[in-house]
Amino acid sequence: MDYTDIQSISELHDFFRYEKPVHPLISVIDLAKVDRSHRIADAKYRLNLYSIACKKIEGSFKYGRTHYDFSEGALMFTAPHQVLSPGIENKVEGWAIYIHPDFLHASNKGQKLTEYSFFGYDTNEGLHISDAEKDILENCVQHISREISLNMDSHSHNLILTNLELLLSYCSRFYDRQFLTRIKASNDLVERFDRILNDYFSGDTLIEWGIPDVKYFAEQLNLSPNYLSDLLNKYTGKSTQEHIHLKLIDKAKALLWSTTTPISSIAYDLGFEHPSHFTKLFKNKTGYSPKEYRNLN
Numbered sequence: 001m002d003y004t005d006i007q008s009i010s011e012l013h014d015f016f017r018y019e020k021p022v023h024p025l026i027s028v029i030d031l032a033k034v035d036r037s038h039r040i041a042d043a044k045y046r047l048n049l050y051s052i053a054c055k056k057i058e059g060s061f062k063y064g065r066t067h068y069d070f071s072e073g074a075l076m077f078t079a080p081h082q083v084l085s086p087g088i089e090n091k092v093e094g095w096a097i098y099i100h101p102d103f104l105h106a107s108n109k110g111q112k113l114t115e116y117s118f119f120g121y122d123t124n125e126g127l128h129i130s131d132a133e134k135d136i137l138e139n140c141v142q143h144i145s146r147e148i149s150l151n152m153d154s155h156s157h158n159l160i161l162t163n164l165e166l167l168l169s170y171c172s173r174f175y176d177r178q179f180l181t182r183i184k185a186s187n188d189l190v191e192r193f194d195r196i197l198n199d200y201f202s203g204d205t206l207i208e209w210g211i212p213d214v215k216y217f218a219e220q221l222n223l224s225p226n227y228l229s230d231l232l233n234k235y236t237g238k239s240t241q242e243h244i245h246l247k248l249i250d251k252a253k254a255l256l257w258s259t260t261t262p263i264s265s266i267a268y269d270l271g272f273e274h275p276s277h278f279t280k281l282f283k284n285k286t287g288y289s290p291k292e293y294r295n296l297n
Helices: 009-016 101-105 108-113 131-149 156-181 183-202 205-209 214-220 225-236 240-258 263-269 275-286 290-296
Strands: 004-006 026-030 045-047 050-063 066-068 074-078 083-099
Touching: 004 009, 009 026, 026 131, 050 131, 050 156, 074 156, 083 101, 083 131, 083 156, 101 108, 108 156, 131 156, 156 183, 156 225, 183 205, 183 214, 183 225, 183 240, 205 263, 214 225, 214 240, 225 240, 240 263, 240 275, 240 290, 263 275, 263 290, 275 290
Parallel strands: 004 045
Antiparallel strands: 026 083, 045 083, 050 066, 050 074, 050 083
């Protein structure tokens, strides 16, 4: 599959046919001023950049094989090397911040900003913001844009990061609000996850396929792994991985107490390639080795 790779802020501006960047590693773009006339429909491009984009689109935006409606406006986040396609964009309004990884990795403060989980969300899991929230975020963007446009000094990098951190902190708050305002949809997803998890562990799937990973359940629910884990954390206090491990331990406990099956065989039946890995996880979660736990009965 062919992609248009965009490795730098300068290449991004050329691709957008936008004015020359004022900073080599970070840029604030007025999306209404981007020239899209030269793009080929359904062409794919891959950014080696982080992006935060507040878009309102007449038309649709394509992510993977699916078109998404952004007519009401939404905030979208991408991490480096995600593949995007312009889709059918008749008119686009809004702003976007593009950040080269080198800008963030130059300090511990910047590296922490890359840990926000919503940089790994899918496009359809964008953040829908109210007018009041939009004003708050635009104020942060204005501060970032103003700082970028000034002559660089010893304080510039830290001040830009400080305003980015404020922007992302607000986004985190607004995502929490979005989870809470979509209680029914979220509860439905949690219930569907529980059913899929229980079904997986109730049959012979563990023996055939091994221990499921977070990606498996995310795909079953048409969600990104990050979004699913954040959703479960919000409503259950546990990540997807924790739910998987707890289900494994519950099944292991039942086998240890109700059978005389050798511990190594139980480990294989539970999908572990090496019994030592099973023993380590079991002791980490219960405080006992499998043998010690069996002898408690």
